Every structure is written in structure tokens, then in C-alpha cells.
Amino acid sequence: MIVITALVLSGCGTSPTDSSSRYSIAQDRAPKGNFDVSGLEDAKPRYETPRKAGNKSPYTVWGKSYQVIDSNGGYVQRGVASWYGEKFHGHKTSNGETFNMYAMSAAHKSLRIPSYARVTNLDNGRSVVVRVNDRGPFHGDRLIDLSYAAAKKLGYLGTGTARVEVAAITVRPDGSMTLAGQPFGDNTASEPTVGGGEALFVQVGSFSQRDSAQTLLDRVRQFVGSPLRLKEVVTTEGRFHRVQVGPFSDESEALAAQSQLENRGFEQSILLTDSH
Structure with a gap:
């Protein structure tokens, strides 16, 4: 109800x-x-x-x-x-x-x-x-x-x-x-999946300042055993430094890592592909 x-x-x-x-x-x-x-x-x-x-x-x-x-x-x-x-x-x-x-x-x-x-x-x-x-x-x-x-x-x-x-x-x-x-959509009988076969990453944060991103990366490293990276991208809104966990080849693994991060207090994570 x-x-x-x-x-x-x-x-x-x-x-x-x-x-x-x-x-x-x-x-x-x-x-x-x-x-x-x-x-x-x-x-x-x-x-x-x-x-x-x-x-x-x-x-x-x-x-x-x-x-x-x-x-x-x-x-x-x-x-x-x-x-x-x-x-x-x-x-x-x-x-x-x-x-x-x-x-x-x-x-x-x-x-x-x-x-x-x-x-x-x-x-x-x-x-x-x-x-x-x-x-x-x-x-x-x-x-x-x-x-x-x-x-x-x-x-x-x-x-x-x-x-x-x-x-x-x-x-x-x-x-x-x-x-x-x-x-x-393609109207096939398969369920749409995140990533479409591309490598998946869990993004924990994105900052305009590299120092802030590095600080977060160091914090995340204490809690996860998966690989981490600091990716710099330029968008229409400016330059950003993204803290990402991965890559993951399987969506279920990426979602499990995202859940683990959320349980550790990293609640702003998003799931994305390497092309984003």
C-alpha cells in the first residue's frame, strides 16, 4: 500500500x-x-x-x-x-x-x-x-x-x-x-545491457581539480582490491579528473563493486563505459 x-x-x-x-x-x-x-x-x-x-x-x-x-x-x-x-x-x-x-x-x-x-x-x-x-x-x-x-x-x-x-x-x-x-530500439528479444560489450567502470567522483581527485583515489584504494585509475577528460563543461574503479568485463561484477563502494560511503558512484 x-x-x-x-x-x-x-x-x-x-x-x-x-x-x-x-x-x-x-x-x-x-x-x-x-x-x-x-x-x-x-x-x-x-x-x-x-x-x-x-x-x-x-x-x-x-x-x-x-x-x-x-x-x-x-x-x-x-x-x-x-x-x-x-x-x-x-x-x-x-x-x-x-x-x-x-x-x-x-x-x-x-x-x-x-x-x-x-x-x-x-x-x-x-x-x-x-x-x-x-x-x-x-x-x-x-x-x-x-x-x-x-x-x-x-x-x-x-x-x-x-x-x-x-x-x-x-x-x-x-x-x-x-x-x-x-x-x-533494436526490438530484439535480448534485454538491453549497460556497456554493449565495452569495458565497464564504476566512477566514484569527478573533479575540476586534479588534487581533489587524487585525494579521493587514495581513499578508495583503502577499500577496494580492483584496479583504479584517474582519467582526465575535456567536456563542454570543462576539464575533469575522474576517479574510476575497473575495468570490468561483466556487468554483474561492476554492479557488485558499485554496491561495495556504496556500503563504504561512496554514494555518488555511476556506472559507465570506457567510451564515456
Whole structure:
């Protein structure tokens, strides 16, 4: 059963007057520092067994009733996107998962969850694929709340909101996909995987200053037995020094290393390929 307080409190613009003690931050905000999203991959759509968690319909928030649609197939809509970040980081989403502002995720009022969607910023043409695992936003006429990382990739952190198009991605049990009801991806029967055969790395941090990256690398070395590297890249946002664990040839090994790092307190890690 959905916990109504989780519904009410999800999303950057959802509860501007909330003073609940479950949050240590009164006003939502971006994390400190310049989080590098240039190597952050989109969410990878895959088939997930339908579940009850987060899909109660109708549900009520602030006295207003909302309906969860019966099927995401064919869904495409334009509207306003906002974002949510540090205030909600580490707290439960509407389907019981833990919100990670550094992951490519989103909150939506009516799409079935968990699910996937392509979100396009209509002002700059950028698109991302996110996994929808939360309810919201319940503020004004906003259509979708993206995680901090997803909003940064779409380029609207500074303005707070953007005009977007949201198109649902439906994944069938055989792995084939549709985007807003139309064939999408390679539509083969295999499940999409991170990396596509390329070497995988777990990136623990990315810094504009090499000294900061070296300090983190020295810390990580105390906890992992896997190879480490300090990779320098130049992106449109500047020069970055990335602390990465790997390479891994198998996704399961990379995910296991990422879990180990998170258990050691390195919670901002992302999984990427050597080409990113």
C-alpha cells in the first residue's frame, strides 16, 4: 500500500511548505560542487514485472484525486518539468525504493511505476531516458519531476523548470520496446545491457581539480582490491579528473563493486563505459 506521506512529499516543487521532521533540509537544493554528468548514461529500459507498490488508483494528495493510467503504451504529453534533489536524497519513493538524486529517475502523477520515459527539453533539444519510480509533482501544472542529475543533463538546473515532452517507453517481456506506442530500439528479444560489450567502470567522483581527485583515489584504494585509475577528460563543461574503479568485463561484477563502494560511503558512484 502506498504511504500517503511519501506521495505528498515526493518532488522538488511538491511540498513547498512542508516542515516534516523526516527531512533534515527545509528547502530543496542542489548538492555542493560541480557534479559531472557528461559520462552519466541514460536509464536502461528493461522489462519489470508489474507490481502494486506505487500504483494505487485513485489516490489523493492535498485533497485532490489522481488516477494512475491502466497502460503506459502510447503515452506522450508536453508540459513543465521541475526537479528534486538533496532534500529528498536517501528517502523512500512512492514504490518503496530509495531516491538517488544522482540517478536517472523521475516522478510522475499518472504513469505506472516503475516504468521508463524519454524526456526532451523543448528549448534546447536535449533528451534523456529516465526510470519513473515516484509520484509527483503536485505543485501547479507541472508534468514531471526529474532527479537532479537528469535535470542537469537536460540543462535546466539554473532556470528550475523547462518545457518538455514526455514519451513513455514500454518494454515487453521479450525485451522489445515501444516509444509512445511506436517501435523503439533494436526490438530484439535480448534485454538491453549497460556497456554493449565495452569495458565497464564504476566512477566514484569527478573533479575540476586534479588534487581533489587524487585525494579521493587514495581513499578508495583503502577499500577496494580492483584496479583504479584517474582519467582526465575535456567536456563542454570543462576539464575533469575522474576517479574510476575497473575495468570490468561483466556487468554483474561492476554492479557488485558499485554496491561495495556504496556500503563504504561512496554514494555518488555511476556506472559507465570506457567510451564515456
